[in-house]
Amino acid sequence: MTSSEPPLLSIHFKDHRIESIDGGIVEEGTKWILVAAVRGGARRNGHVLIRRKFIRKMVPVGKFTNLAANVVGSWPPAPLLGADGKTLELELNHGRLSLQGIAEHYPVLGFHYERRKGEGLVDGVLQLEDDDAALRFRIVTDEGRVRSGITTLDRSSLIALEIGSSRLSKLAAKMADSTREDETPAEEAPVVEAPAEVEIISATKAFEIKPSAYLVRLANFQDVPGIQALHRRGGYAPPSPRFLERVIADEDSLVVVAVDREESVVGWAKANYIPSSIADPAGYYLTGVRVDDDHRRNGLAREMAGARLSWLRRRTDTVFASVPAPNQPARHYLSSLGFREIPQEEAPVQPGNSVLLELTLDAGQAR
CATH class of the missing domain: 3.40.630.30 (Gcn5-related N-acetyltransferase (GNAT))
Incomplete structure (x- = not known):
């Protein structure tokens, strides 16, 4: 790895009760940074948008190539792409980050927010942004069901936004399956004999x-x-x-x-x-x-x-x-x-x- 390549970082937050995030910086702004996230063993796992004011320090944790035995693709970190394969343009210098462009390509987002006892995390489908002070979304359950009620989150409490991780991708697939089940009349499931192996x-x-x-x-x-x-x-x-x-x-x-x-x-x-x-x-x-x-x-x-x-x-x-x-x-x-x-x-x-x-x-x- 050449010295010009960005290091793998462990990003720590001012609140010690919040878990650190590992990854590589894709793009930096005055208010937000976009990180290509990695999980155990430097395996790629989507992206995270992190609000700068919550970051305490960013510590290099080693050469990426020494940790990346399981990584598909190359380093430096890949940009955030839409469903059309084009890079999504983000305004990272603005405190009121516009998320509608992201939501059009990533149906389920993970909202990491500040609360009294550390960090909260909720997954949801973003609704129309019509308020400078609040984010509105419908919560997606672990079964992929979209709740009917609209949840409101104070924008100032948003710590980070998880995008395109394996966890969220699986939730999006479950959500699509749940939608198809709701639209299809229920039929009696056939009895299938369990295989021996x-x-x-x-x-x-x-x-x-x-x-x-x-x-x-x-x-x-x-x-x-x-x-x-x-x-x-x-x-x-x-x-x-x-x-x-x-x-x-x-x-x-x-x-x-x-x-x-x-x-x-x-x-x-x-x-x-x-x-x-x-x-x-x-x-x-x-x-x-x-x-x-x-x-x-x-x-x-x-x-x-x-x-x-x-x-x-x-x-x-x-x-x-x-x-x-x-x-x-x-x-x-x-x-x-x-x-x-x-x-x-x-x-x-x-x-x-x-x-x-x-x-x-x-x-x-x-x-």
Whole structure:
């Protein structure tokens, strides 16, 4: 990478409760900057318009080419394009940013706004801009349904605008499907016999599963309440809905759930890329598994591991895991999957009293 190419930045906000945004600057104005956003492992993920007054600092996080193994396209950051393939012109020097031109090409936008306890995020379809002080939009639910009521957001509280991310693209597709369903008379669904072997494909995520009394599949937004309920039944604090939605939508992470015949979530697990700013070494990690107490000893943890390793095998040849040293069941579980514990003198320093484990994948594993 030549010195003339822009660095990959981590953009931090004045309110420390707001998460930082990673990306590269496409265009700067006196009031706004346009950032080509990237997620774990420098994977492109749409654009974000950020209001300058909320930014505390922008920190280079390394050479993009060293992090961009999974990036499609080249650096520097790509401009914001419309559906016609032409660059959208933005007036970034004006505090009252006009969003109508963006909304014509991107049906669902993510509004990040300032609130008393940090940041809020709501997804919506922009309505006509007829007020210098307010934005009006209809909220889009996780199921892609557009609410009838109009929500008003004070323009001065708008921190950033998320555009064209994988999460919003999926919501837009669901919204289109919901619209078609509303326009088509309902018909009785045909009964289809379940196949003996199922392959689930969604974007770049694919894996095979074996037939059993349970189904292991990709998680979706509708599984969030079930995952939370699973934690509560075990006496644990559940992950927040926003966290779960973010990792489900992130193209560089995988979340799978195990469901019973009633489609109740009885287990879940995830894997994701962790950058060097968080983990040493950087790389893909198995980052958690939980099975309902009443459904243990049915092979669900191993089946979910197989799903995750199949997905990881398409992206890396080495997988890591880090667990507290006293957690012997977790260490035994990972060892049974083929992980080896890296001796303490060879391993990078781990947080607390943790053990680092490593698994080398090959073509014959995770099947």
